[in-house]
Amino acid sequence: MSQPKLFLHDHPAxxxxxxxxxxxxxxxxxxxGLGEANPRMEVPALEDGDFKIFDARIILQYLEDKYPEHxxxxxxxxxxxETRMIEEVCDTAFEAINWGQGEIAWCERATGDLADKLNREATAQTKVICEWLTERLGSKQWFNGEKFGYADICVAPYVNRSCIYGNGPAEGTALREWRERVMQVPSVKQTTEEMLAxxxxxxGTLKDVFKAGSGRRREYRDHRLEWMIKSxxxxxxxxxxxxxxxxxxWPGGI
Known part of the structure; x- marks a missing residue:
């Protein structure tokens, strides 16, 4: 009997x-696939036959259980x-900084002096996280150890996004060298190219997509809301x- 197809509901950005x-x-x-299988109205969500899974961490754990041969x-x-701590920091603190800069650069939620202040905060905070990640990496080739793995997958999207805003790893650091290596991994290279496209x-489009009266709203979930306020x-x-x-x-905030 053939296995049911996996359908991923997501957005490459x-x-x-x-x-x-x-x-x-x-x-x-x-x-x-692309669509919606999450009551929280967030991506990603995964459908495996009639089984629906949301939250990136839960999906990754499910894939690890389902495909143990890899x-x-x-x-x-x-x-x-160590991997779980790296994932926690990247999924909360690092994601919030990158997301906040997107709100400024793409949605123009802040302009002028306020935008400058928020961007300065983002740059300073990204530097702290990059230093923390550099310590975690140490002298290893990969965050996962001897070969590319889960921890590297947890870091790559956030470091790559920070590079878009000019806040990537400093030259001469182990994290910068890791980023050059990880961009040669086919799964990372292809996914990053999709993100950049x-x-x-x-x-120049999101400002109008989420303007007043559009009926569309951006989600300010926990760590994102905290970042915007504290910054x-x-x-x-x-x-x-x-x-x-x-x-x-969700519930109550959709």
């Missing part, structure tokens, strides 16, 4: 979705814990609520 795209490619699976997660407990199309953008949130151009997480 989403860092969370990029992780899943990379993992699927590493597992030798094709990427099929393991991405390290085996020893210490490395596994998608973001190029979005330039000095409370007025961005207040304006978004007033104009109904932002939303909060």
């Amino acid at each position: 989403s860092s969370y979705a990029q992780k899943v795209r990379m993992a699927l490619r590493e597992k030798g699976q094709q990427i099929r 393991p991405l997660f390290p085996k020893d407990p210490r490395s596994r814990a 998608s973001t190029e199309k979005m330039k 000095g953008g409370l007025e961005v949130v207040e304006k978004g609520i007033k104009e109904d151009t932002i939303r909060f997480s």
Whole structure:
């Protein structure tokens, strides 16, 4: 009996979705489908037959269980814990910074002095995270150890997105050298090219897509909301609520 096809509901610009795209490619699976299978109205979501899964971390864990012949997660407990910590920092703190800069650059939620202030905060905070990641990498070739794996998939989308905003790893650092290596991994290279093509199309369009009265709203979930407020953008949130151009997480916030 043939196995049911996997359908991925995603957007190539989403860092969370990029992780899943990379993992699927590493597992030798094709990427099929685009749509909605998540009550939280977020991407990515995965359909495996009649089974629907949301949240990038849960999807990656499911793929690791379903396709054990191509393991991405390290085996020893210490490395596994290190991988989980890297994923946590990237999925929350790093994602929020990149997302916040997207709100400024693409959606023009802030302009002038406020935009300058938020971008300065983003640059400073990205530097701290890149230094932390450099320490985690140490002298290893890969975050996963001797070969490319799960931890590298967790880092790549966020470092690549930071490079778009001019906040990539500093020259001469181990993280910069890692980024040059990881961009030669086929699953990362292809996924990143898809991301770049998608973001190029979005330039100059998102401001109108999410303007007041459009009926469309960007999600300000937990760590994103925290970043905008702590970095000095409370007025961005207040304006978004007033104009109904932002939303909060399910349930009750859709």
